[in-house]
Amino acid sequence: MSRTPIEHPVIAIAGLGIESSTFSPARTEAPAFHPQRDAEVLTRYPFLADGKPLRAAADWRGALVGKSLPGGMATAAAFEELSADLLARLAAMPHLDGLWYDIHGAMTVEGIDDAEALLLRRIRDVIGPDVMVSTSMDLHGNVSRELAHRSDLITCYRMAPHEDHMETKERAARNLVRLLHSGADRPIKAWVPVPVLLAGEQTSTRIEPAKSVYAAVSEVEAADGVTDAAIWVGYAWADEPRNRAAVVVTGPDENAVAAGAERLARGFWAARRDFDFVAPTGTYDECLDAALASDARPYFVSDTGDNPTAGGAGDVTWGLTELLARPEFGDGGPTVIYASVPGPAAVAAAVEAGVGATVTVTAGAEVDDRHAGPLTMTGVVHAIRHGDRDAETEVVLRVGSVYAILTKLRKPYHHEHDFTDLSLAPREAAIVIVKIGYLEPELYAMAADWKMALTPGGVDQDLVRLGHRRIRRPMFPFDPDMADPDLTARIIPASTEPLSGADE
Structure with a gap:
């Protein structure tokens, strides 16, 4: 009726x-x-x-x-x-x-x-x-x-x-x-x-x-x-x-x-x-090696396991820890931008010291410390920005040739202005590493080349190893040879x- x-x-x-x-x-x-x-x-x-x-x-x-x-x-x-x-x-x-x-x-x-x-x-x-x-x-x-x-x-x-x-x-x-x-x-x-x-x-x-x-x-x-x-x-x-x-x-x-x-x-x-996968994948080291060997600039790497726009805690330090341990990114190395790791105390210390100051701060792993602990860094405060809707306060710390973005609260970095607002030039960087899965449209358009690093975190791309227990089975790919439903x-x-x- x-x-x-x-x-x-x-x-x-x-x-x-x-x-x-x-x-x-x-x-x-x-x-x-x-x-x-x-x-x-x-x-x-x-x-x-x-x-x-x-x-x-x-x-x-x-x-x-x-x-x-x-x-x-x-x-x-x-x-x-x-x-x-x-x-x-x-x-x-x-x-x-x-x-x-x-x-x-x-x-x-x-x-x-x-x-x-x-x-x-x-x-x-x-x-x-x-x-x-x-x-x-x-x-x-x-x-x-x-x-x-x-x-x-x-x-x-x-x-x-x-x-x-x-x-x-x-x-x-x-x-x-x-x-x-x-x-x-x-x-x-x-x-x-x-x-x-x-x-x-x-x-x-x-x-x-x-x-x-x-x-x-x-x-x-x-x-x-x-x-x-x-x-x-x-x-x-x-x-x-x-x-x-x-x-x-x-x-x-x-x-x-x-x-x-x-x-x-x-x-x-x-x-x-x-x-x-929407892009070539590899381990984190494989992706960094590929970026260093490439002439494509900027070369984007997705740090996928802790993607805050997929549900990651956002404060896993594993990716930044591994990056800073690479000798290629010391003083005089290729410019790398890393976005991002929350660290309220680190941000407060950098703000108090001011742009241009050298500080030693510790950030990350306050929520998700399963893969790496809090990260201590010494670097120069490159930029400070207040008033972001998500992060509230952001700072950029230059450690060797790495420009690490630290935030008071977690924030995704999807737009060019997210970087330029922090006095960063992503188009001129050698490598841009973002906690993300597939690149959002502005980043995708900016990237000269791109790989997805299969990194650990709460949104690990290797679904089978995550340990689902309550989904309805059989389910593909957990049961790859299941009968047609x-x-x-x-x-x-x-x-x-x-x-x-x-x-x-």
Whole structure:
């Protein structure tokens, strides 16, 4: 039965987002989510600015949206604090027609499995069963049967790196508005869990086979009877039963969404052995040797194991320790930039000494000391910068020919200005080492050559050696010779109906 068209629906926006590595000893507290509330929420989305067509198409109400840098699992207290605030704001709103649930999909909370589905269940208890919910996610999120069930529309990014992140959010909001304007009934959802769990660096859409696998998404979406199609790679560095790849196709035609979901799931499964790292890989020493032997400048090396944008603690000192032990990088050696290691006391000492001073400081390994201990360095303070949103305070310490960035709090380095703001010239450096996996677009464009170092840390790229215990088995690549799985589409009931069937 069709619903009554709503000319100017009231739509709330809410969500919490983080990638949480369960293999990192770090914990994430509530302030790390930088929560925005009420009208401030709308400022996150350029397509909801005053004068934009989508802004005028509905009465948008911000509840609470908080997004953290990836890191360790969220504490139970942080989740309860933020959830309670979000739910109270929703409860205070007038009758809602829709809710846009803006999440990441890989949030692990102490003592809780499938935190996003739990939060959406609580949201449903507040807003009622008749409100249409559109969920937008990162493709490195996880889609359990319950999350798909409690959402009416659900989608994710189609690019890795996520150059389409804002386009995806706009699509989720626009599809919700169209659904409410049309008065159409709740879409049908076809969900297929795919027993594959791979790192993002192995599934970049820049290269094959992910490029072709994801190209099929828009083809399925264009079919009659389909509203949206999505493939989730899943999040590799958490150990929960929901962690795996998944496909969801939504639309008004059950046959069309089922056929589309099965096509995408079969394509992903068929390509599983062809996925490979987005760049040449090697040990750390092999990557440094290659950089030194190359004429390509700047030569980028990804220190992948402690990538803070994948869930690493960010303060593993192993990479910088090994770098400073190399004799090639003493005084007069090739210029190397290393980003970064947190060390609040080291930063404070450098700030007190001032630019140009020689200091001896100790940094790192306050959170993750499993691979190397705190690192003591003597060097010249090259730069100091205050006021960064993530790091708060940054300093650059020159040790021999290495310019090591130290931070008060952990920070990812993805943009050229992250370096130039610190009086560093990455384009003129011989080697730039960044705690990252695949290079973000600006760094990728800047790199004359590039290798990924398979280094230790909470987001180790060697998934099999990490020690997953709770994922559903069999799972590729943990069980490389497993039989072909059942990739038949599961039709998920509408969110107003009881959830049937196991979360296979």
